[in-house]
Amino acid sequence: MKKLAFIFIVLMTMTSFAQFKMPKKTDWEIANTKPIVVLQLDEGDKNAAIFNNYVKKYAEEIFGTSRIEKYLNKKEFDKFIKGNKEKYNFIGFKYHLKEPFTFTNVFFGICGKAFMINGGYLMTYNYNYDEKKSTFFKTKFQLISEADIKFALKSFKTNIEKGVQQEDLSMSEMMKQSKNTSLKSMNPNSNKLKELTLLIDKDMLSEEMVKQFKSEYKYKYEFVDKARIEKTMLENEKGYAFMYEHYKPLSIRHSDDIFEYHYYSILYYIYSSENYEQLFFYVPDVTSPLENRFKVGGTKKENMLTDDDYVKDLNSVIE
Incomplete structure (x- = not known):
């Protein structure tokens, strides 16, 4: 099941075009062993105070001090990662401000190497950057937090550990495996939610989804402030799970450095607070304004999830 879940994580980040340069096992081994350079945002950047401090703290804590090669300002960092091919990894932060999809991300990449996933990086975590309320969801723009940085870097490390254990599969093989799965098999650990209290940001979900939880969710939950x-x-409290919002842009690659984003989806995955183990993952059933179906491989429609069925399908995989 770990193999299947990892395939879905990779497929969820793809573009809609056919020429894919997918990460190989050798790429994950580079990510697992080579030194890491880390971005330090310029002092005037509104995210600098939080990002610079906590990316240092958690890069050293999660990957080990011995693997951190150096910290670089943006100009030095951008120059460094374009060269030194496959000799170093890097961790950074980026703004994507081209309308209509404005977002930021924390990313992990391999120097001198671009992939057809995650805007060219090996892994990213994306955050909505719209200062206005969206018509699709309630989240407002917020500065990146210590918790976001810890979660992103810990998740990068977990995915790298999974990646080095995987055998290389062709695109057709990954799509075949995704086609023959179900929502239940995507979520082998979801039954742990029976014993956990699910914490949900009271300002994150639409009114309709809040109603769903209040009327349908069968297990313990609380709507709380984001700070809770x-x-x-941050404290990896036992006995709790949390819902985490993922902003998933769909990118079209035009060159090694230029990616255009034509569609995005907001996904609400659930994790254990004790160790960040993923407890609920799903494939969205949505159609973009450009009429491109955003789906994973050959995933069957009945195994895809809409916001209208979120709680019902969550209950079904826990039971």
Whole structure:
């Protein structure tokens, strides 16, 4: 099941075009062993105070001090990662401000190497950057937090550990495996939610989804302030799970350095606060304004999830 879940994580980040340069096992081995350079945002950047401090703290704590080669300002960092091919990894932060999809991300990449996933990086965590309320979801723009940085870097490390254990599969093989799966098999650990209290940011979900939880969810949950969720994430509290919002842009690659984003989806995955183990993952059933179906491989429609069925399908995989 770990193999299947990892395939879905990779497929969820793809573009809609056919020429894919997918990460190989050798790429994950580079990510697992080579030194890491880390970005330090310029002092005037509104995210600098939080990002610079906590990316240092958690890069050293999660990957080990011996693997951190150096910290670089943006100009030095951008120059460094274009060269030194496959000799170093890097961790950074980026703004994507081209309308209509404005977002930021924390990313992990391999120097001198671009992939057809995650805007060219090996892994990313993306955050909505719209200062206005969206018509699709309630989240407003917020500065990146310590909890976001810890979660991103810990998740990068977990995915790298999974990646080095995988055998290389062709695109057709990955799509075949995704086609023959179900929502239940995507979520082998979801039954742990029976014993956990699920914490949900009270300002994150639409009114309709809040109603769903109040009327349909069968297990323990609480709507709380974002600060309460960040506390349980930072302290790795036992007995809790948390819902985490993922902003997934769909990118079209035009060159090694230029990616255009034509569609995005907001996904609500669930994790254990104790160790960030993923407890609920799903494939969205949505159609973009450009009429491109955003789906994973050959995933069957009945195994895809809409916001209207979120709680019902969550209950079904826990039972």
